[in-house]
Amino acid sequence: MNKKKLLVIEDEISVAKQLKWGLGKEYEIIIASEVDEARQLLASGTFPVVTLDLGLPPYPDTPQQGFKLLEEISSLALYTKVIVITGNAEEENAVQAIALGAADFCAKPIDLKILNIILSRTFRIHELEEANRRLQNQSSQSGSFCGMLGVSPIMGKLFERIRQVSETDYPVLIAGDSGTGKEMVARAIHSLSQRAQKPLVIINCGAIPENLLEGELFGHERGAFTGAIGRKIGRFEHANKGTVFLDEIGELPLALQVKILRFLQEGTVERLGGTKTITMDVRIIAATNVNLEDAVKQGKFREDLFHRLNVVPLWIPGLKERGEDILLLAHHFLWEETQKLHRWHITLSPSAIAALTAHTWPGNVRELQNRIRRALSTTTGRVIDPADMGLEDASLKQEEQKLPTLKGAREAAEINTIRKALALTGNNISQAAKLLDTSRPTLHDLLKRHGINP
Numbered sequence: 271m272n273k274k275k276l277l278v279i280e281d282e283i284s285v286a287k288q289l290k291w292g293l294g295k296e297y298e299i300i301i302a303s304e305v306d307e308a309r310q311l312l313a314s315g316t317f318p319v320v321t322l323d324l325g326l327p328p329y330p331d332t333p334q335q336g337f338k339l340l341e342e343i344s345s346l347a348l349y350t351k352v353i354v355i356t357g358n359a360e361e362e363n364a365v366q367a368i369a370l371g372a373a374d375f376c377a378k379p380i381d382l383k384i385l386n387i388i389l390s391r392t393f394r395i396h397e398l399e400e401a402n403r404r405l406q407n408q409s410s411q412s413g414s415f416c417g418m419l420g421v422s423p424i425m426g427k428l429f430e431r432i433r434q435v436s437e438t439d440y441p442v443l444i445a446g447d448s449g450t451g452k453e454m455v456a457r458a459i460h461s462l463s464q465r466a467q468k469p470l471v472i473i474n475c476g477a478i479p480e481n482l483l484e485g486e487l488f489g490h491e492r493g494a495f496t497g498a499i500g501r502k503i504g505r506f507e508h509a510n511k512g513t514v515f516l517d518e519i520g521e522l523p524l525a526l527q528v529k530i531l532r533f534l535q536e537g538t539v540e541r542l543g544g545t546k547t548i549t550m551d552v553r554i555i556a557a558t559n560v561n562l563e564d565a566v567k568q569g570k571f572r573e574d575l576f577h578r579l580n581v582v583p584l585w586i587p588g589l590k591e592r593g594e595d596i597l598l599l600a601h602h603f604l605w606e607e608t609q610k611l612h613r614w615h616i617t618l619s620p621s622a623i624a625a626l627t628a629h630t631w632p633g634n635v636r637e638l639q640n641r642i643r644r645a646l647s648t649t650t651g652r653v654i655d656p657a658d659m660g661l662e663d664a665s666l667k668q669e670e671q672k673l674p675t676l677k678g679a680r681e682a683a684e685i686n687t688i689r690k691a692l693a694l695t696g697n698n699i700s701q702a703a704k705l706l707d708t709s710r711p712t713l714h715d716l717l718k719r720h721g722i723n724p
Contacts, residue, residue, distance in 0.1 A: 446586030449636030468512030
């Protein structure tokens, strides 16, 4: 179990020992008894919270050194929260410490129960502020959210949904066509959650052979099967306190669906060949590009597991449903790939832009990225055309539709004029020929050529 790191700045050995003994079960405690040592530890940036005794050497009977260090902490460790330890009769010092930026204070003699409550609350505040900073950093670029790009309204709604989902620990079921970015959504949920500092373990249920899948997920004991020469820790155990992303969950064999269901119900697993029940704290995010409700009806997927996973459903739209994002993504991929290849100043031609917006994108975002890569691998010029990406020239196609050949235009005009003449004369061939200033035999020939039956 990874404990939260707590720095205790305290020069009294007896008090330091009391805190280490009383709080050691929940926190990984590091003691600093001198100011210089405390500065170095604070500068490492690894401590979310510190306790600070104001009476430090060389003047332990005054708060001078403590206040000085408190003022420095904002530059040494900007986001670290400080809990000041003061004497019972030092209310003025506590007030001044809060004014200098301390998050809270605890009076001596220290009551460990009270200090535990203060610590728990302070760590929680730090976690909330950290999550907010991550969110602001991810949203700082226009149209960017946790590595995903999108300015379309439908993606704006998805980003907001991800924010909401990340605040809970409920199972999430992500649905969407292949290439829409289901793994990126799972990464976003994890990175914005309280589990962000813990592992995110990604498992592609369709990529691991069925006979190896159970051992991969839950581990195995020595001798569990031929070739099991030692104990193997499963991926679920590696993800303890973090998140497991089960990609292509619809490919999971029915026998293993039962074990995933048991984990969701009880939070426990057993290694293959073992008898010990292991309790874990893991959030499950699953993804599928098939309709699991149909799979349930066909007997390929357990209905009870579907309902357990589908607590928070998320649907990712295909690229054709977010047309506003096509060029944003195309330019992003072009910039990203040219940076890798050290080929700068490459642009998309107007016809390439037209082709990109006209394409239906059955392969979604992944297809778009691959077409940009194809273009860069097949052209040495500085302008990318539709053919470089393997796309039709949509602008030429539109022009062809707008401008038929002269022969086609003449035939269309003839047919239209003949139909009007027949309509005006009640399909009387002789009168229609007079209106058209042509002979009756000639009109008969025209009717036959164009397939017009009066």
